Amino acid sequence: MKILTTIADAQAQPRAKRRVLVPTMGALHKAHGELIRVAREAASKHGEVAVSIFVNPLQFEPGSDYNRYPRPEKADEEFCRNAGVDLLFRPSAGEVYPTDRSTFVEETSLSSTLEGKSRAGHFRGVCTVVAKLFNILAPDAAVFGEKDFQQLAIVRRMVRDLNFKIDIIAVPTVRHEDGLACSSRNQYLNSEERKQATVLYKALQAAANSGKKSASEIVALAREVINEAPLARIDYVEVVDAETLKPVEMVRANSVLLLAVFFGKTRLIDNIRLGSK
DSSP, X not given: OEEEOSHHHHHTSOOOSOEEEEEEOSOOOHHHHHHHHHHHXXXXXXXXXXXXXXXXXXXXXXXXXXXXXXXXXXXXXXXXXXXXXXXXXXXXXXHHSOTTOOOOOOOOSGGGSTXXXXXXXXXXXXXXXXXXXXXXXOOSEEEEETTSHHHHHHHHXXXXXXXXXXXXXXEOOOBOTTSOBOOGGGGGSOHHHHHHTTHHHHHHHHHHTSOOOBHHHHHHHHHHHHTTSTTEEEEEEEEEETTTOOBOSBOOTTEEEEEEEEETTEEEEEEEEESOO
């Protein structure tokens, strides 16, 4: 496995095969392992799997957890090596962003709702860094998890609008045995918060299996289940169209239920498809 820390070295790598990129912020866990597995499948045995690890300061709003975000470098390196990664790109913030930077990539429609409403500037940071990674590593395809559903939709829109010749591969949410979606932020939860956080998947399942077609009824049901957990503080619960992310009144094909909930200071997101895809 090659480990690269500079843009110049990354761009100097020979490109004779299909390259599939898995962009991450590190603190790798089993969901990242699944992204890497799918990337390997997409690259085929003659292709190359590249993983980027970069805790992107642009997507953290002021006062958030940028400085305390986990950065277990040695463990992440070992994880990638064991997963059969060919190329690990691990640049510093100073390498990625010049101090006098003045150019950003911003999607303005899908970013205005849900996470975008709660986290100002977040998706501008995501789009900027993903566009830079695409330019630096020039992958043929890139793999993203469906847990970050809005992010996936926005990256797809950016790829379409800016004519990146890159396939975006979506991977279903990977969960722990008790249903909680795998996330690097789960490690912030204390034992009681972690125990109560399983209510999120319980709420999603209850809503999806309720047979209800009214979005307001589905949202009410999900909220009712989440509120069974005393430590849960709801940020949002919404039913939207999977492509436009606009609210829908009635569940139809391609609807998705998305939620964001605080447990203590830790904010978790999750989602589930409603109706057929």
